[in-house]
Amino acid sequence: MTNGTTALTALGERTRLAIFERLADGPLAVGEIAAGLPVSRPAVSQHLKVLKQAGLVRDEAAGTRRLYSVDPAGLAALEAYFERFWTNALTSFKDAAEQHPQEQT
Amino acid sequence: MTNGTTALTALGERTRLAIFERLADGPLAVGEIAAGLPVSRPAVSQHLKVLKQAGLVRDEAAGTRRLYSVDPAGLAALEAYFERFWTNALTSFKDAAEQHPQEQT
DNA sequence: TCGTTCCGTTCGTCATCGCTTACCGTAAGT
DNA sequence: ACTTACGGTAAGCGATGACGAACGGAACGA
Numbered sequence: 001m002t003n004g005t006t007a008l009t010a011l012g013e014r015t016r017l018a019i020f021e022r023l024a025d026g027p028l029a030v031g032e033i034a035a036g037l038p039v040s041r042p043a044v045s046q047h048l049k050v051l052k053q054a055g056l057v058r059d060e061a062a063g064t065r066r067l068y069s070v071d072p073a074g075l076a077a078l079e080a081y082f083e084r085f086w087t088n089a090l091t092s093f094k095d096a097a098e099q100h101p102q103e104q105t
Numbered sequence: 106m107t108n109g110t111t112a113l114t115a116l117g118e119r120t121r122l123a124i125f126e127r128l129a130d131g132p133l134a135v136g137e138i139a140a141g142l143p144v145s146r147p148a149v150s151q152h153l154k155v156l157k158q159a160g161l162v163r164d165e166a167a168g169t170r171r172l173y174s175v176d177p178a179g180l181a182a183l184e185a186y187f188e189r190f191w192t193n194a195l196t197s198f199k200d201a202a203e204q205h206p207q208e209q210t
Numbered sequence: 211t212c213g214t215t216c217c218g219t220t221c222g223t224c225a226t227c228g229c230t231t232a233c234c235g236t237a238a239g240t
Numbered sequence: 241a242c243t244t245a246c247g248g249t250a251a252g253c254g255a256t257g258a259c260g261a262a263c264g265g266a267a268c269g270a
Contacts, residue, residue: 008117009118012113012115012116013114013258014114024194024197042259043260045217045219047258061267063268064267065267066217075191075194085180089129089175118228120228134247135246135247147230147247168238169244169245170246
């Protein structure tokens, strides 16, 4: 979907974030991911499904296994979303700072 | 806390993200935020508590009201977290691309 | 063809969390 | 001092979702 908010709700889960972080180091199969986490393999599979329909990961058949890897488009969408965010927020800060010139960190 | 994962779990909620987006345009009081959202004021207060202990917002007493604004440190922490993420992921992609030179989008 | 391995899916259970209602404390105005 | 406005907190409820167990299917190797 390459939507920023959807990606955030998908990553707003500890297990899913852990999976995504492991995938950031390179493609992995489902069993390999589950082996390094304190959850069962079906749980990992479900989380991968969520991450996939959020546009954050891609899957590829490799024999009996199935390799998952992070989707560059999803990362780009997130980056774009946050960039708009930062510019907005920082602009607001600048405007507020010009009206209250003393307080700042 | 300025922790990336905590901030993500905090922002991984539609209502909290909506609150944070509204705060990105400038400081607001609790009642003002609740007025623009389909939730009650206590709900907004609870969400603000979560956002605050995640290091994403700051609060300031203003008479009987209480002004909330986004915390620049929290945004910076998020930015740093994602930056590490992107570099990691892109490096992995590059390495994978050198081994499989044909497939790419 | 048979057995093994790996994965996706369904189902049921249990915890987590977001939301509302009601109540209380605090700061200004009169 | 009384009243009003604003916001935080407690309790309870309802719903979402994460998890494991069990089952079924597809891809290799013998």
